[in-house]
Amino acid sequence: MTDTRRLIILGLFVAAAGVLHAVEAWLPLPVPVPGVKLGLANIVSLVVIELYGWRPALAVAVARVVLGSLLGGAFLGPSFALGLTGAAASTLAMAYAHARWRPALSLVGVSVLGAAVHNLAQIAVAALLVASAAIFWYLPYLVLFALPTGLATGLTAAYFLARLPRVG
Amino acid sequence: MLLTKADKWLIAALLAASAGGIGLNLALLSPAGAQEAQIYRDGTLVQTIKLRAGYREELRLGGTERYNLVVADDGRVRIAAADCPDQLCVRTGWVSAAPQQIVCLPYRVVIKVVSTAPPDVDDITK
Structure with missing residues (x-):
């Protein structure tokens, strides 16, 4: 696969993740706990880890938080700091788990951990x-809430990858 | 099914840890005894308000903008209004028992309910 092709595909992933990140900020959740989110953008992180490895996944996650917070009007605010740390830490943890424990732990387990x-x-x-x-x-x-959301995002990523046509 | 054995162990472990944490949280709730609300801004204690039946006190933090309106009434405390973007502190509602708290992340405000009677769990929690 050429560098240009890779750059374009990763760019599309950043766009998709940025939109998910911004859209989920609009969804009201009935829990008055700061930081509770669906974590939809984690789907993209999982897919990029699976297809390209941890470096592109980290780059996509950081670019996503910057883009998403610009769209949401929260750039460099407290929620930006939270989002950036959370995205970077969870992407790195998922990449590590994916590389080290992958056959034993499925993509869903990696997602829950993330x-x-x-x-x-x-x-x-x-x-x-x-x-x-x-x-x-x-x-x-938060951890209790992360279990169902991690399961859901992990299953979504697994189904997405299973149906992805193998090209390039 | 997509879940492996290790997945289920991981989920069970996280479930047990969070259930334990919530249990500890509820076990430490001490609705009885004298309590007060400690109001912190940027990590420093701004004011303490007594929480007791029939007593009301209001406190406005911040200026005309970036404000939180704290209301203590009848043994409970809440943030009645704020102009922060997420409104999580307002939606938290009334809290009345230690170690409950209200957090406003954008303005770095924390309101902690603490028991003024010496609790017997202090050694563990400190």
């Missing part, structure tokens, strides 16, 4: 931002 790490990283940044470790009280609720 969702949990995403929350852990966000909580840590939130605790730093407000200078209060009491924020960690939210973590069990």
